[in-house]
Amino acid sequence: MTSQAGHSAIIEAKNIRRVFRSVQKGEGLRGALGLLISPQYQEHEALKGISFSLEPGSFNGLIGANGAGKTTLLKILAGLIPPSSGQAHVLGYEPFKRSLDFRKNISLVMGQKAQLWWDLPALDAFDLLRAIYEIPTQKYQERLHTLSELLDVKRHLHTQIRRLSLGERMKMELIGAILHWPKVIFLDEPTIGLDVLAAHNLREFLKAFNQKEKSTIILTSHNMDDIERLCSRVLILRSGELIFDGKPDRLIKKGEGRLRIRLMQRPTLETLQQVTGLTPNLIEIDSNEGENDSNPSIHFTLKQEEFVPTLQSLMTQFQIVDMGIEEQSLESVIHRIYEEEKTQ
Amino acid sequence: MKLGWRIAALHNGLRDATAYPIEFIIEFLSAAIAPAAIQWVLWYAMFKIGGAQTIAGMDYHSMIHYTLVSILFTQIRGGDHDFELAEMIRSGQLSNYLLRPVGVVEFVYLRGLGPKLFISSFCILLGIVIGFVSGMSPLRILGSMLLALIGNSIHYQISASLSAVSFLWEEAYSVLMVKNMLVSLLSGELIPLNLFPASYQWIWKSTPFYLYVFGPAQYALGHWSDAQFFQQVLIGGFWLLIGWGLIRISWGLGIRRYLSLGG
Numbered sequence: 001m002t003s004q005a006g007h008s009a010i011i012e013a014k015n016i017r018r019v020f021r022s023v024q025k026g027e028g029l030r031g032a033l034g035l036l037i038s039p040q041y042q043e044h045e046a047l048k049g050i051s052f053s054l055e056p057g058s059f060n061g062l063i064g065a066n067g068a069g070k071t072t073l074l075k076i077l078a079g080l081i082p083p084s085s086g087q088a089h090v091l092g093y094e095p096f097k098r099s100l101d102f103r104k105n106i107s108l109v110m111g112q113k114a115q116l117w118w119d120l121p122a123l124d125a126f127d128l129l130r131a132i133y134e135i136p137t138q139k140y141q142e143r144l145h146t147l148s149e150l151l152d153v154k155r156h157l158h159t160q161i162r163r164l165s166l167g168e169r170m171k172m173e174l175i176g177a178i179l180h181w182p183k184v185i186f187l188d189e190p191t192i193g194l195d196v197l198a199a200h201n202l203r204e205f206l207k208a209f210n211q212k213e214k215s216t217i218i219l220t221s222h223n224m225d226d227i228e229r230l231c232s233r234v235l236i237l238r239s240g241e242l243i244f245d246g247k248p249d250r251l252i253k254k255g256e257g258r259l260r261i262r263l264m265q266r267p268t269l270e271t272l273q274q275v276t277g278l279t280p281n282l283i284e285i286d287s288n289e290g291e292n293d294s295n296p297s298i299h300f301t302l303k304q305e306e307f308v309p310t311l312q313s314l315m316t317q318f319q320i321v322d323m324g325i326e327e328q329s330l331e332s333v334i335h336r337i338y339e340e341e342k343t344q
Numbered sequence: 345m346k347l348g349w350r351i352a353a354l355h356n357g358l359r360d361a362t363a364y365p366i367e368f369i370i371e372f373l374s375a376a377i378a379p380a381a382i383q384w385v386l387w388y389a390m391f392k393i394g395g396a397q398t399i400a401g402m403d404y405h406s407m408i409h410y411t412l413v414s415i416l417f418t419q420i421r422g423g424d425h426d427f428e429l430a431e432m433i434r435s436g437q438l439s440n441y442l443l444r445p446v447g448v449v450e451f452v453y454l455r456g457l458g459p460k461l462f463i464s465s466f467c468i469l470l471g472i473v474i475g476f477v478s479g480m481s482p483l484r485i486l487g488s489m490l491l492a493l494i495g496n497s498i499h500y501q502i503s504a505s506l507s508a509v510s511f512l513w514e515e516a517y518s519v520l521m522v523k524n525m526l527v528s529l530l531s532g533e534l535i536p537l538n539l540f541p542a543s544y545q546w547i548w549k550s551t552p553f554y555l556y557v558f559g560p561a562q563y564a565l566g567h568w569s570d571a572q573f574f575q576q577v578l579i580g581g582f583w584l585l586i587g588w589g590l591i592r593i594s595w596g597l598g599i600r601r602y603l604s605l606g607g
């Protein structure tokens with residue numbers, strides 16, 4: 001197994017497809033009877049022939065809109081579900097065979113799913129994990145000390161998990177997931193629901209852990225800060241297809257920028273399209289500003305040579321209140337990719 | 345066989361079950377009182393109101409004695425692991441366990457067994473006290489408890505195999521409920537199984553359920569000889585092998601259909 005960069009790959013996916021079949025439930029009594037007599041099935045292709053390989057010790061971002069197939073891919077790589085076709089290899093193992101050695105060396109954290117026991121203090125859960133992973137007591141004590149200090153949760157170790165705040169719980173989940181020093185860590189939206197400070201601390205911790213322990217990490221997140229600050233490589237999924245695999249800065253095209261503008265009028269997206277001649281994925285009306293705001297910010301993603309003509313055409317139709325030029329951000333690029341998915 | 349995580353799982357299960365001590369005690373007492381009350385009403389109606397002298401060779405006092413002793417083993421019979429497993433499969437919570445380097449079915453069992461072992465040691469003491477008053481040998485109490493624990497394992501194996509129905513149908517509640525009703529009837533938890541008509545005795549004899557309560561009670565009460573006891577231990581071992589095979593097959597087939605929903 002050799003990755004694109006020529007190093008030996010620690011994770012390799014070859015043409016992975018995954019199809020889910022689900023029963024379609026009709027409405028009312030007729031639907032219930034139909035389900036009993038002749039159930040109708042619908043197939044959904046969550047992954048459509050994904051191939052990639054990742055290097056040991058790399059920090060990789062896996063991004064995509066809801067339903068793009070990120071979690072399905074992580075579940076296949078972690079060995080929870082098999083692919084419908086294609087092959088996956090993690091640490092040289094076929095994940096779905098779930099050999100003991102494979103399970104000892106991986107970890108999956110799902111931000112939306114509790115893995116620790118709700119009614120027990122975190123320390124009890126960690127002690128059980130120590131026994132499961134056969135961590136020598138002294139090493140366990142050292143790791144627990146380091147992790148709880150780094151994540152600032154030492155004082156909560158004796159508190160029932162269910163009594164902790166979301167951020168504290170997430171930190172405990174993370175400690176539970178890496179106490180055994182896994183070689184591969186799958187993180188599915190670990191910063192979901194965390195406040196800015198907690199998310200920052202978690203990010204810093206993951207960065208330090210990756211650099212120090214050389215664990216290979218795949219992170220999925222909708223928070224572009226997570227991806228931008230942590231990942232040296234990004235994989236973007238769109239409707240089950242891998243549409244980008246490379247360094248994050250490759251996503252931001254050179255010579256491209258963002259024109260931010262605020263108008264006296266409140267034109268629709270269609271009107272802006274007609275006036276500027278740009279495609280809808282290059283125009284973004286700020287949705288964070290309230291419906292009642294009569295002049296929301298509008299962002300245009302443009303090449304350097306397009307700035308002046310676009311401004312000129314806008315000035316023929318509207319009065320400009322405020323304007324500025326911004327650097328292209330990863331978030332806006334991803335936003336555009338998601339928009340493209342919707343229009344497909 | 346590695347003992348470390350197994351002992352830790354037992355301990356963790358006990359800690360989890362006793363996280364709310366009052367709840368734990370109430371559950372323990374109610375599980376004892378409900379079947380005892382049903383039996384007492386039944387025996388009172390038959391012997392005191394109906395005027396019966398003996399039924400299947402048992403008089404009112406031996407019925408009450410059976411009731412008291414059977415309570416000890418009803419406590420050990422098995423918990424709701426099957427419902428827990430079925431729900432884990434349905435909700436995708438099973439994924440947490442599948443990722444750990446331990447057998448899922450065994451791990452869940454051991455966590456559930458933790459509190460049962462604690463209760464069984466309490467029941468042994470209680471049994472010795474009852475035995476002291478009624479003349480039951482402490483060795484027989486210990487032997488009966490061993491049989492009840494074998495029954496507990498068999499019960500879990502059957503339950504875990506049935507919970508694998510969730511891989512297929514998502515919901516296994518009714519299947520597990522039917523199993524529980526059969527167990528209540530055929531384990532001797534509600535009535536001594538020798539009350540079954542002679543021509544229907546084969547029904548309970550052909551299931552392992554009688555090893556949960558009726559069998560241990562028979563040995564504790566001195567109705568079974570030591571030879572019969574060892575024979576029943578062997579039969580229990582046979583059922584354990586069948587249960588192990590059932591789990592291997594049902595989970596081996598089921599896990600391929602697991603969707604790991606959520607997340």
